[in-house]
Each structure stands twice: as C-alpha cells, then as structure tokens.
Amino acid sequence: MLWISMAAPLLPLFRQQIQAILNEEYSYALYKYMHMMSWKAVKVFRFFTKFKKKLLEELGENRLPYLTPSDADFHQLWKTKYSKLIFRKSDTVPEELHQMVQESFLTLREHDCFFQDLVRIKGKDFLTPVSRILIGNPGCTYKYLNTRLFTVPWPTEGYDIKYCSPQIHDACKALMRLNDYLHIEAVKALQGQKFFETKIKDTTLIHGEQSFATSLTEQGYVSKDQSNVCVAEDDRSLKNRTSYNLTLLNYMDPLQMLYLKQEPYFGMGNMAVSWHHDENLVERSTVAVYSYSCEDSAIQESNEEELKGRDPAVWHVGLKVAWDIETPGLAVPLHQGDIYLMLDDLNMTHQHCVLAGLSPRFSSTHRVADSSRGTLEYILGQCELALQNLQTDSDSTTLSLKSLEAAVVKQVEEIHNEVEFEWLRQFWFQGKRYLKCTDWWLKPMAKLEEFWRKLEIMTSLVLSEVRKEQQIEEQRNETISCFLLLLKERQKLRKEWTARCQSDAAESLPEDQKPECHPFWTDDDQSNMPLPYDLEEVIAYLQNLVQWIE
Secondary structure, eight states: OHHHHHHGGGTTTTHHHHHHHHTTOOOHHHHHHHHTSOHHHHHHHHHHHTHHHHHHHHHTTOOOOEEOTTSTTHHHHHHHHOTTEEEEOGGGSOHHHHHHHHHHHHHHHHTTOOEEEEEEETTEEEEEEEEEEEEESTTBEEEETTEEEEOEEOOOTTOOOOBSSHHHHHHHHHHHHHHHHHHHHHHHHHHHHHHHHHHHHHSOOTTHHHHHHHHHHHTTSOOHHHHSOOOOTTOHHHHHTTOOOEEEEEEEOGGGOSOOOBOTTTOOOBEEEEEEOOOSBOTTOOEEEEEEEOOOTTSOOOOTTTOOSSOTTSOEEEEEETTOSSSOEEEEEOOTTEEEEEOTTHHHHEEEEEEOOSSOEEEEEEEOBOOSSSBHHHHHHHHHHHHTTEEEOTTSSOEEESOOOHHHHHHHHHHHHHIIIIIIHHHHHTTTGGGGTBOTTHHHHHHHHHHHHHHHHHHHHHHHHHHOSOSOHHHHHHHHHHHHHHHHHHHHHHHHHHHHHTSHHHHTSOGGGSOOOOSOOOSTTGGGOSSOSOOHHHHHHHHHHHHHHO
C-alpha cells in the first residue's frame, strides 16, 4: 500500500475534491472545475479517480474489518473514533411524538408523495433506489447530485400554504414538531459533548472508561450527563448549527428492489445508500436522523452467536473514517423510532452509508442546508439586482441598458443562467410531483419566469449594442468576449437539459413525474421571445465579430 502513503501529503490540499471522488457520487461540474485549475491539480484529480479502484483491487477477496454491538470492542471503538455519533434509542423519545411522526410517514406514502429522483452522476442520469420528499421552511431548496429539490413547506406562520388534503397538512405539521424536538436534542448533545470532553480532561480515567462504556449501553450510547446539560442562551453559533431548516424524507422497500449495490470495502451487505458525505450543509452543522423501519413478526433478528457481522434482516447505519484504512468501520442497528445525530464536523471527517434490512423503512433526515444561494428570497434578490441595468425611457416604452461595461454584462448574464438552469429547469425537470402535496411553488416560479423573460430581453439588447461600431474598440471587444463565453455556457446547458428530458430514465417515470423541458420555444412561436432557443447562429456571429475586431 505504498501508493496510499505517498498520496497522504496531498490530501489536505484537495480534500473537498478527493472526498467527492471517494463518495462514489460526484458530478460533471466538479470534473469541469478541476480542469479549470492547474495541470498539477488535474494530475492529482486523475490520480484519485483511480484511488477507489486501486484499493478494491488490492483488497481482492479480503475486506476491511468492521464492528457491530455484538463485538467486544464495539463501544471502545465508538468512544475513540466515532464519539461525535450520538444515538438515542426509541424509548427515550416521547410516545406521542413517535405516533405523530410514524403516521405522517404512512400518510405521505398513501398519498404517493415519495419520489425517486433523477440525479446526475458523471454526466449520466440515474434514478435513486430510495424515494424522497423534501419538507421544510417555505422557499428553501436542497441540492444534491446536480438535483435541486424544493421544499413542501411545513405550516409556517405568515405564509398562505394550501395543501392538497388536511392529512398532508397534519403530516407536515408533525414533521415540524419532530424538527423542533431534534433541534433541542442536538443542542443538548453538542453542549453535553463539550461538557463531557472537559470533564475527561480534568479527571483521571481510572474508573471513567468503564462507566462511559456502561452508560453508552444503558442509555442508547449516550451518557446521562450528556442529555441533562443546560444550554447557554448566548451560544449563537451552536444554535445556528442545529437550527434545521428542512428535512429530507426517505422511503425504500428492499424487497421491491431488483438489485441493491453491495458494500465494497467491509463486506457489510446490501446498501440502500452508498458511502457519502451529506452535501450542501452549513459547515460543522449537525445532521439528525429519525428512523422508522416497519418491522413485523415475519422478520426476526438472527441469533447473534451464530451470525458474524451485521444482521442482514435489520437496517443499519454504517460509518467509516475518511482517508483511514486502518480504523475498523462501524455498523449500528436501527429500529423503530431510533434517532442518531452526527455532531459538529463528523460529516466532514467521516463517511456514512445506509445498509438495507428486509422491511420497508422511512427516515427523516434533518439538516441545516446552506441557504446562501438556495432560497427563493436569494434568487429573487439576484433578479432584482440584474434588472437594475434595465431602464425604460421616460417618454416611451422603449427598453435600453444603463451600462455595457463587461463586468455589468457578465453579472447580469450569470444571473440569467442561474435563474434558468438552477431554478426554472430544475423545478420543471421534476414534472408535476409537487402538486401531489401543494401548489405553493407555482406562483414563485411564475414570478421567476417573468424575471427570466426580462433577462432574455436584456441579452437581446446586449447583442444589439455590440453590433454597433460607435463604441470604443477595446471596451467593445472585452464585452463581447465575456458575453460570448456565457452564451456558450447557456447553449451547452440547454442542449444538456433537453437531452436529459428525453432520456430513457426520464421516459420510464410515471406521467405526472416526467421531466418537462421548460422554458422551451421553437422558431414558429418565437414571436413572443426576443432570441431563439438555439443560440448557435448568435454564437457564430459573435465569434466572427470578435475575429473581425481583432
């Protein structure tokens, strides 16, 4: 394994990029980003794309070790290498909350509100084996694997939210209650972790190790001290990292799946979700997961004495330390109503997977999604910013641009692309799925499309202006160059999204979930649009213009 040790010094420099590679789920956008960097970065990228394959080849038939609760060293390993994974057994959660949440899962399933996502991995579309729905703050989104999900808003004061049925309203309300409960539990756990670490430093561990292991076992892998610590009111950072703004709900029935991927490194068995780090989160924020497997008498746990490794009938969460092939992995069983928390930087330093059992399972995964670029408020603000460069003459309805400076044109056209490809096309690519729950997003999307049409007009105005020869040649050339680059990107993305909407995977979806290529127009109905959908001729004209100026 000499090649692994030689690579070690490079890990800190390219951690984010390499982690994405080893996640098994990285996007074309990342690949393109790496190619924009230096040739050295590209070489490192190529080296680590072979990292996983090389490791699996060297393992051969062998597998890395992992532990379950039946192993003697399980709790010690948890304490030393996985201490930021906190577990709450179901009997520590209020029964009323269990009932509300589990009923909400079943209600959403009965109303066909769980959907397989058509995600993009390495330039290809795949349907996720797990069906999902995003519920959370109105106007929030969550992006993973080139797919932006839009929240079905939970009942929020000050928002007019019409649900398709009272049952869906109640389900969303129950999940908001769970969200509030998990926020409090996460704050306690983080505060308790800090308190416990301080306590260990200040006292000897002569009797501490045994009591720690005992408390983990008796309290669901959490000490009594940890769950009773008061929270300082002024600890804003801690609260911000636990203020969940959405939950991604998951559902899968393993017996309905024709094929499930095998866990490749430890031999843990069938995976519902491959090894990964959760994406698009506020840094060092906690992830909280409520698990509900629909266990019945037909599915019994195997005899622990006869079974080696994890019980394949029972769902587990698997964990491993990133960049570490020496530390054994961990497989923790999940039963009805169990909760686990991934505190602080655990999501960055470790990877996790979900190992399928035999029964259907729901989970509610509460997250502090990075909302810097992912809320309706943000994108509407970007539109307003772009439209500041558009003016109407006081004596007429004629539209014109205030500035043709390259920096201004670049900013406006980047926002144009963002609205079209990160919002409008992402939303309509998911068909009419959201109408199963609510029509809340239709008005915001109509408003965004209205802004986008004005941005199309602004693009046509730039094109008209650069055709004129009155401008200073150097400024004109700079404007055309940056404008051309963004139009090429728009053309490429339009082709890509059009193809995605016509893919075999897209065609396999139910009618109300099939992707819509929107906005889209043809030459016949271009009278309502200032520019054609296909920008090839416009791009060719600009390229010739640049060459002529030069």
